[in-house]
Amino acid sequence: MYLFWNRPKATDSGRLFLYNLQFTVFFGTLVPSITLYEVFQIVCRQRGEDAALQAVAMMQQGRVIELTSSIALLAAKLSLDVKTPMTDSIVLATAQIHAAVLWTQDNDFEGISGVNYFPKAGA
Numbered sequence: 347m348y349l350f351w352n353r354p355k356a357t358d359s360g361r362l363f364l365y366n367l368q369f370t371v372f373f374g375t376l377v378p379s380i381t382l383y384e385v386f387q388i389v390c391r392q393r394g395e396d397a398a399l400q401a402v403a404m405m406q407q408g409r410v411i412e413l414t415s416s417i418a419l420l421a422a423k424l425s426l427d428v429k430t431p432m433t434d435s436i437v438l439a440t441a442q443i444h445a446a447v448l449w450t451q452d453n454d455f456e457g458i459s460g461v462n463y464f465p466k467a468g469a
Contacts, residue, residue, distance in 0.1 A: 375408050375409070375446075376408065376409050376411050376440060376441070376444055376446050377405050377406070377408040377409060377410045377411065378410075378411050378413070378417075378436055378437050378440040379410055379411060379412050379413055380413060380433055380436045380437070381405065381433070381437065382402050382405060382406070382410070384433055385398070385401050385402060385405060386398045386399075386401070386402050389401045411440050411444065413436060416443060417436060417439045417440055417443055418436070418439075420439035420442065420443060421435035421436040421438070421439035422435070424438050424439055424442075428458050430454060430455075430458070431454065434452070434454045434455065438455070438458065438460075438461070441460070441461075442460065447462060448460065448461045448462065449461075449462045449464075450462070450463055450464075451463070451464060451465065451466045453465065
């Protein structure tokens, strides 16, 4: 199982972000529920509510994983151990609990064991 996570940035083009979402759905990846919140908020701010709803609808075609107490507690421990922000800790904990490979271009994950980080082109 795979878990792809790339937080949309202000500099991402709408087309690039949509491609990343389609790629994620195509592989039937895990979607931590907290990423729905984060993507909706960022896309809504950048491109409006309709675009945000479309992005979240596409994400929901993957396997949405709700935040459980097991994931929350592991995320808290990971946050202390590897000094990651809350969302990143929840994403990492979700991948670990579900034995998923976490692939990301989010540089917050660079150097973390068990994460396949690859920098964005031109970064």
